[in-house]
Amino acid sequence: MIDLRSDTVTRPGAAMLQAMTAAEVGDDVWGDDPTVARLQAVTAERAGKQAGLFFPSGTQSNLAALMAHCERGDEYIVGQLAHTYRHEGGGAAVLGSIQPQPLEHADDGSLPLEKIAAAIKPADAHFARTRLLALENTFHGKVLPQDYVEAATRLARGRGLATHLDGARAFNAAVASGRTLEEICAPFDSVSLCFSKGLGAPVGSVLVGDAALLQRAHRWRKLLGGGMRQAGVLAAACLYALEHNVARLQQDHANAARLAQALAGIAPLQVTGQATNMVFLQIPPAHCAPLEAYLRQRGMLIQALPAARLVTHLDVGAADIDRFAAAVASYFAAES
Ligand SMILES: *Cc1c(COP(=O)(O)O)cnc(C)c1O
Numbered sequence: 067m068i069d070l071r072s073d074t075v076t077r078p079g080a081a082m083l084q085a086m087t088a089a090e091v092g093d094d095v096w097g098d099d100p101t102v103a104r105l106q107a108v109t110a111e112r113a114g115k116q117a118g119l120f121f122p123s124g125t126q127s128n129l130a131a132l133m134a135h136c137e138r139g140d141e142y143i144v145g146q147l148a149h150t151y152r153h154e155g156g157g158a159a160v161l162g163s164i165q166p167q168p169l170e171h172a173d174d175g176s177l178p179l180e181k182i183a184a185a186i187k188p189a190d191a192h193f194a195r196t197r198l199l200a201l202e203n204t205f206h207g208k209v210l211p212q213d214y215v216e217a218a219t220r221l222a223r224g225r226g227l228a229t230h231l232d233g234a235r236a237f238n239a240a241v242a243s244g245r246t247l248e249e250i251c252a253p254f255d256s257v258s259l260c261f262s263k264g265l266g267a268p269v270g271s272v273l274v275g276d277a278a279l280l281q282r283a284h285r286w287r288k289l290l291g292g293g294m295r296q297a298g299v300l301a302a303a304c305l306y307a308l309e310h311n312v313a314r315l316q317q318d319h320a321n322a323a324r325l326a327q328a329l330a331g332i333a334p335l336q337v338t339g340q341a342t343n344m345v346f347l348q349i350p351p352a353h354c355a356p357l358e359a360y361l362r363q364r365g366m367l368i369q370a371l372p373a374a375r376l377v378t379h380l381d382v383g384a385a386d387i388d389r390f391a392a393a394v395a396s397y398f399a400a401e402s
Contacts, residue, residue: 068386069367070325073235073318073343073379076266082306089302093295094120095288101298105305106272112308113257114248115274119283120301124149124234126292127258127271129157132198134282135228135256138163141194143185143227145171148202150232161290165194175205176214179221186225196225202232203250206375207322207344209239212249219253229253234260234271238342241315255279264315264343265307266380269300311380318343321378321387328391332398338373345376353401360397366390 069075078086092098106118121127128150136142142158144151146168150158158164167185169177187193199222203210219229231254233239240247251257256275261267273283287293294300319342326340329347336348349357351372358370366389368376378387 067365067367068382068390070376070378070382070390071367071369073264073377074262075367076379076381078266078268078303081310082266082303085302085306086299089298091296091298094297095293095295099296099298099301101305102301105301105308108305108308109259109272110274112247113251113259113274115251115257116276117280118272118274119280119287120294120297120304121258121271121273121287121292122269122294122300124232124258124260124262124271125154125157126287126290127273128154128230128232129161130283130286130290130292131230131256131258131273131275131279132158132164132200133162133286134279135198135230136162136164137197139165139194140197141165141167141187142198142200142230143167143169143177143182143196143222144200145169145175145177145202145205147171147206148200148232149234150200150202167194167196171205174211174214175202175208176210177201177218179217182218182221183225186227196227198228198230200230200232201254202234203239204235204242204342206346207235207238207339207341209243209342212243212245215253228255230255231257233257235263235342237312238264238315238319241312242319242342256283261304261307264318264379265304265311267300267303267307270304272304314380315343317384318378318380318382321382321384322376324384325376325378325387325391328387329394332391332395334398335394343378345378347374347376348372349374353398357394357397361390361393364393366393
């Protein structure tokens with residue numbers, strides 16, 4: 067199977083499963099699980115933050131962070147296409163009574179500084195209290211320019227706002243830019259990091275930040291149903307991923323570049339972009355369903371939308387990329 071639908075589709079390999087089996091565990095709701103404690107400490111240190119908190123999903127980690135930063139009637143500034151705003155069921159509003167203030171992205175994925183500045187509301191009973199700026203890195207595969215991140219968070223801090231990063235793919239951002247995870251996280255008060263994307267763990271995110279913030283997030287995690295018992299089994303997979311699967315993200319990025327190059331030569335496909343482990347392409351609408359079915363018959367999975375996204379990950383090698391591109395070429399050769 068060559069599954070390019072997402073980097074969430076990876077399966078734990080034998081060595082990761084062995085690490086999970088060998089994990090020392092305890093009841094983490096009681097704070098007794100040594101493997102969870104180690105994952106939290108190691109991740110926090112790597113991100114340059116005081117503390118870490120283990121979550122079952124990035125959605126819950128982001129939500130608990132927003133709820134730790136904002137109270138009922140507060141507002142957070144976020145991108146119109148950001149995951150927290152668009153792909154998490156509106157949780158901040160539904161469960162946090164936090165009003166989102168979405169802003170249009172610039173082409174590079176950033177939120178223009180003047181738009182952020184203009185969106186911050188005055189202290190007046192008419193307005194929600196603007197409390198937080200939330201960014202995402204990588205955003206649609208793109209690494210946010212570091213000088214932009216520093217300027218945006220400086221602006222936010224100067225206006226009394228806290229800052230949160232949805233760093234579901236912050237490891238990709240670090241590897242692609244040659245920066246440390248600490249540098250990527252440094253401008254933010256809190257960062258949510260996913261282990262179930264390119265890092266290849268089956269489950270798990272860690273929220274990092276200062277101890278006081280994480281104490282509030284810990285309370286919200288319990289309320290949201292995220293208190294887990296012998297979670298060391300899962301944390302062990304994340305620790306394994308941290309040790310073995312970070313530097314290799316570079317291969318995913320190289321494979322995505324290889325894929326983009328191969329597909330660019332296949333009319334009538336149009337490759338519209340490639341960044342880190344993602345390739346974006348336009349598929350003529352009439353070809354979407356037949357192409358998807360053709361590939362599926364050959365053990366290859368994509369979500370063939372007119373504006374499609376293909377994602378590389380640790381279960382896809384360079385040879386798989388070549389086989390996949392050859393199958394796509396043979397589909398269009400038969401069609402023409
Ligand atoms: C995957 C993802 C998340 C978290 O999603 P979960 O499936 O809940 O772990 C958050 N932000 C971004 C940008 C993501 O890609």
